[in-house]
Amino acid sequence: MNDHVKGILITAIGVLLVVPDSLFVRLIYAEPIVIAFWRSLTSGVFVLIIVIYFYGLSGFKDIINTRFYGLFYGILIASTAPAFVLAVSNTSVANVVFIFASMPVFAAIFSRIFLGEPIKILLVITMGVVALGLFFIAYGSTKVQIASWNGDIWAIYVSAAFAAALTLVRSAKIVSMVPAIPFAYLGGALVLSFFISPLEVRSQDWNLILMHGTLIGASSCLLTLGPRFISSSEVALLILLESVLAPILVWLILGEHPGQYAIIGGFIIISALCFFNLFFIKVFINLR
Numbered sequence: 001m002n003d004h005v006k007g008i009l010i011t012a013i014g015v016l017l018v019v020p021d022s023l024f025v026r027l028i029y030a031e032p033i034v035i036a037f038w039r040s041l042t043s044g045v046f047v048l049i050i051v052i053y054f055y056g057l058s059g060f061k062d063i064i065n066t067r068f069y070g071l072f073y074g075i076l077i078a079s080t081a082p083a084f085v086l087a088v089s090n091t092s093v094a095n096v097v098f099i100f101a102s103m104p105v106f107a108a109i110f111s112r113i114f115l116g117e118p119i120k121i122l123l124v125i126t127m128g129v130v131a132l133g134l135f136f137i138a139y140g141s142t143k144v145q146i147a148s149w150n151g152d153i154w155a156i157y158v159s160a161a162f163a164a165a166l167t168l169v170r171s172a173k174i175v176s177m178v179p180a181i182p183f184a185y186l187g188g189a190l191v192l193s194f195f196i197s198p199l200e201v202r203s204q205d206w207n208l209i210l211m212h213g214t215l216i217g218a219s220s221c222l223l224t225l226g227p228r229f230i231s232s233s234e235v236a237l238l239i240l241l242e243s244v245l246a247p248i249l250v251w252l253i254l255g256e257h258p259g260q261y262a263i264i265g266g267f268i269i270i271s272a273l274c275f276f277n278l279f280f281i282k283v284f285i286n287l288r
Helices: 003-018 021-027 032-055 058-066 068-090 093-100 103-115 121-140 149-171 180-193 203-228 232-254 260-287
Strands: none
Touching (some): 003 203, 021 032, 068 093, 093 232, 103 121, 121 149, 121 260
16 A cells, blocks of 8 residues: 555545534533533543654654744644534534535635745635635525524634644644644643533433544544645545535434535535645646
């Protein structure tokens, strides 16, 4: 198996592991912030064990030496856990994952602002089409009972925060940010612990909580490792699998129908990003 195939498999498995994320938030009967606490704590412990095994303590020293980059990366990643749970708790799963699909657009904007990278005309067109898709999703939130602009706004924040975190990773690319992930998750859990009663969870939900955190932790590791072997366009295309599979999974198990406007908006966003990424994959293959 060559490195390219290995990268595709690792990334695809990482994406598949994160697909049930929204479903777990729906299934666990607890306050959203309590769910966010346990999601951060369990995944943080899992990733911490993996990081110590593969990186040792030297990885943590490298993160500390980055100062600004490591600090803000940790803050952004830590904030996405409660924001994600609040998004899923306040709008439909389809809205959340379709909005997440717009992350490459935010990444391009941040890369332009902070890294000075040019934005190609094809990406500008893609941004416009994605904005149209987001408009349909936002409009649909006023028509569907399970959807709300409050959740949509939280989903937009998560998408933008992840994009900003990726921009920071690229700014400090000589240092791996993987060891910062457990600090972010565990730090986020520590902050949340001051505002909740963590044990206010049904006894039958503990298995779901542990499984939830383990899957998120494993996915975080794989999605950090996989992109080392494949192009960013291929990574972005594989991540779109979540936007397709997560709403289907929730619909099949819980019967949550996303509504026609969310489906239209999601189709527009995914189609635009698929076209954009396939174009660059073709260019990448031709260059090889």
